[in-house]
Structures are given as structure tokens and as C-alpha cells.
Amino acid sequence: MYRLLKKISFLILSIFFITLNIYAGNLDSYVYTFDTDELLVSSQKSLNVLGLYLKYYETGNEEYKTAANQTRPYILSSLKPDDSAALNVLSEYYPGNEEESINRIRILTNNYPDSVIVNAINVLLNYEVWQKSKNMEIFNEILSSIDIIEENIGENPFSIYYKSLLTWEGATLQEKENIFKNLEKAYSSYPSNRKIQELLIVQAFELSKFEDVKQLSTDYVNLSQKDERIMFLIALSYYNLDEKSESRKIVDWILQNSNKKAVLSKSYELLGDISETNSQKINYYKTAIDLDPKNAEALAKLGTTLYESNKTSTDNLAISRIYLTKALMYDPDNSDIKQTLNAIDRKLTRNNFLTTLLPLFIVISAIFYIVFKFGKEKKIDNDQSRRQPHSK
Structure with missing residues (x-):
């Protein structure tokens, strides 16, 4: 039935184009x-x-x-x-x-x-x-x-x-839903229109319709002309659907075919998200930042991953803090970054107290104790010497 409708639509469009060229x-x-x-x-x-x-x-x-x-x-x-x-x-x-x-x-x-x-x-x-x-x-x-x-x-x-x-x-969320539905109708009438298809993928992604993106991508990924930014949205949609192997395949295509640093940066960031170990995540996030130093999400993820991997090392906490502070510069309203930075600051303050202030306090206390004890013993000796009778 669907194929029959497509044939009828094609016939009508063909007649329309002929008429269009004449009149x-x-x-x-x-x-x-x-x-x-x-x-x-x-x-x-x-x-x-x-x-x-x-x-x-x-x-x-x-x-x-x-x-x-x-x-x-x-x-x-x-x-x-x-x-x-x-x-x-x-x-x-x-x-x-x-x-x-x-x-x-x-x-x-x-x-x-x-x-x-x-x-x-x-x-x-x-x-x-x-x-x-x-x-x-x-x-x-x-x-x-x-x-x-x-x-x-x-x-x-x-x-x-x-x-x-x-x-x-x-547009409001409901208005966006209506815009999306109207665009879907247009795509059903003109399924070979790549621009309509790409915009539909973008809008479906923004509405978190990841299954729709997946369905739309079936034909798109096989086109000879593809936009790597659209391919990235498709990869991200597969990731959100927990289909990580499909997501990685598309990212691999992007890495081989794109020369846009922003797209490559986001792709390496996604590889970091897909990775299982912290060391892999850290390496991918670092590559993402090398390609785009203003990638706030990659900066935040690197800082957070470093923090989660070792919450006790002062050096590690300090490095995490640097990346998270940079991320906050480009994304100042991110509450998660602020929360993690506050946690790091508390740990650094405690570590600073334990490694610097506490030993210093102990040393000063010891000095005071020695001085106090020495002074007290000297005072006792002086008192005893005063009490002894003088020889005539």
C-alpha cells in the first residue's frame, strides 16, 4: 500500500513538474x-x-x-x-x-x-x-x-x-511538536529531499525523539553526500538509545571523513562517553580538548573523570580543579560543575590542613611545649637556689 502511494505521489509530482515548466x-x-x-x-x-x-x-x-x-x-x-x-x-x-x-x-x-x-x-x-x-x-x-x-x-x-x-x-514545546509534524508530512511527500531529511533529524534530536532519528538515519547514512554534523547527531542518538556499537561505527566514519575541528572534538568526546575505563575516557577527552579548547562539556567531563578516579591525591584534585574552572568559564550556569568544584575545594582545604597547617601546628605546639617546660625547669632551679642558706 505504501509503495503504491509513493508511485501515485511520484506520478502526480511528475505531472506537476511538467506543468510547472510550461506555465x-x-x-x-x-x-x-x-x-x-x-x-x-x-x-x-x-x-x-x-x-x-x-x-x-x-x-x-x-x-x-x-x-x-x-x-x-x-x-x-x-x-x-x-x-x-x-x-x-x-x-x-x-x-x-x-x-x-x-x-x-x-x-x-x-x-x-x-x-x-x-x-x-x-x-x-x-x-x-x-x-x-x-x-x-x-x-x-x-x-x-x-x-x-x-x-x-x-x-x-x-x-x-x-x-x-x-x-x-x-517556539514553545507544543509549537515545536507541530512544526516537526508538518515537516514529517513534507518529508513523506518528498522523501528524496536531503535538506528536509537533515532538518527533520535535527528537530527530532532536539525533541529527544532518538528512535525517530534512528529511523530517519537508515537511508541517510547510505547517501553519497552526508553532513558530518548530522552524522554526529545520529551517533549521539544511538548512544542515548544505549546502542554504543552503532554509535561508535558512525563516529569512526566522522573521524575518517571530517576536517571540522568542532565536529571532531565532539566526536572524541562521545568516544570518551562510550569508553569503559577512566584511562580511555581521559585520553579521549584530552584529544577533544586539544581539537577545541573551548569545548566546555569535554573540559567538564575530563575534570570530573580525574576527580572520580582519585579523590585523595592533592595533585589530582588540583588538576581536576583547573579543567573544571575552565569549563565554568565557557558554561557559567552549569550547576553540576559548580557542585563538583565545591567538593574539590573542600577536599583541597582538608588536605592542605592535614599536610601543611596540622604539621605546622604540631611543630609550633612542640616548640611552645619545649620552651614552656625549659622555662618552668629553670624557674624551679632558680627558686631552689634562693632557698638554700648562704655560708658565712
Whole structure:
């Protein structure tokens, strides 16, 4: 039954795409396949060119722009005016002039107010700015462009994806559940959309739906193009489900394929969590910190593991305290770190008393005792000498 529904959905979508190409701008189908890597291998030449320009915008690599410029003459006859205008903005971009590109695409939204591709590019470029600034004017501008897209062609993967991203951060738990369910529906309609799948994994993880992450990962881990950050969330989900061997397999893949220090640091931290012995944990946590000295969780785990491994050694307690203090610098509201630091401080105070203050007290007491006893004996001798009769 499920396979039959998928075939029917595919047939409907195929008819829709044919209709879209006849009655809409040539680039409007971008909103159904908005993964840049997928655009590069699309059978539609105009989407290839768009993908090359977007890849250039993402990376700054001139080779993508050159390839797009060389291919573009072959698709000119199939482009609508708004398609060409959108490609012009992307082709004239150069690293550092993002603001100018955004202003130019904003002008195009006035010239082509109902254009799907122009409004989609407006969403794409402005979303990066909003991520950094959280500016409400930009937020509303993005939502306005999404509304225009949906008014023209209905709800689509692109609009659902960006609405989910925009509304997730400030949403209540119940609202997040609703956003997640809506994204699930989109994924069931577009199961090959990698961006939707990745966002669904992120949201499922944040909602502690680790079983859902596991199910979603079945296809994802076999994709040729995978995001190591998503793979890490999958590994962490398996760990939370107590499937440590599966978690380790995915971490091993990350270590072999990632060059992102932050991801590698968290992966070594997870290996420390998976490890059985304190010595293994300590080594993995140290590696994690070497890769990312600001990894507060790895710092806290290393400090705590050192503390738990030997609660009596003053040197060990002092080293634990150093790591935990650093962790608190990057995570100042962590009550567990504060509690462990207080316990270490009490032990160090006691050890300091036993090793320094107590011996010093004993020595001083002994000196006082000797001085007191010597003085007392001398006083007795003097008294006895005074009592003896003087010879005439």
C-alpha cells in the first residue's frame, strides 16, 4: 500500500513538474530541489547553472562561476525575464559584496513581485543575514517572500523548510511538536529531499525523539553526500538509545571523513562517553580538548573523570580543579560543575590542613611545649637556689 502511494505521489509530482515548466519560470522548480549539490547533477540545464552560481556564492570558488558563465548561453532562450534577472544578481556577486547582492535581489522583488525564483533567492540570501543578526525586519521580509511563493504555487519543500527554521527557535514545546509534524508530512511527500531529511533529524534530536532519528538515519547514512554534523547527531542518538556499537561505527566514519575541528572534538568526546575505563575516557577527552579548547562539556567531563578516579591525591584534585574552572568559564550556569568544584575545594582545604597547617601546628605546639617546660625547669632551679642558706 505504501509503495503504491509513493508511485501515485511520484506520478502526480511528475505531472506537476511538467506543468510547472510550461506555465512558470524555468527556475521555479528550484523550490522543490533546493539542495545545491543536487542542482549540480540535475537533468535540467537551467538548474545546473543556478546550482553553479549558488555554489560560487557559498564557497567563493571562481571555478563554479566560470562554469556557470560558460553554460549559461545555451539556456538563454528557455529563461523567463525574472529567471535571467535572478541569475544576473548571482553572477555579479563577488566575496564581500553580500549586502549589495541582497539589495539588488530586494529591488527585483519589487520589479517581479510574484516571481517564485526571485522571492526564493531573497529568502536564501536574507536568511544568512538573519541567522547572525536576528533582525525582525529581515525576519518579516523572509516570511513575506515565503507567503508570496506559497500564494503562487502552494506549500512546497522550500517554503516548509525555511518556515520551520525561522519559527523553531522561539517556539514553545507544543509549537515545536507541530512544526516537526508538518515537516514529517513534507518529508513523506518528498522523501528524496536531503535538506528536509537533515532538518527533520535535527528537530527530532532536539525533541529527544532518538528512535525517530534512528529511523530517519537508515537511508541517510547510505547517501553519497552526508553532513558530518548530522552524522554526529545520529551517533549521539544511538548512544542515548544505549546502542554504543552503532554509535561508535558512525563516529569512526566522522573521524575518517571530517576536517571540522568542532565536529571532531565532539566526536572524541562521545568516544570518551562510550569508553569503559577512566584511562580511555581521559585520553579521549584530552584529544577533544586539544581539537577545541573551548569545548566546555569535554573540559567538564575530563575534570570530573580525574576527580572520580582519585579523590585523595592533592595533585589530582588540583588538576581536576583547573579543567573544571575552565569549563565554568565557557558554561557559567552549569550547576553540576559548580557542585563538583565545591567538593574539590573542600577536599583541597582538608588536605592542605592535614599536610601543611596540622604539621605546622604540631611543630609550633612542640616548640611552645619545649620552651614552656625549659622555662618552668629553670624557674624551679632558680627558686631552689634562693632557698638554700648562704655560708658565712
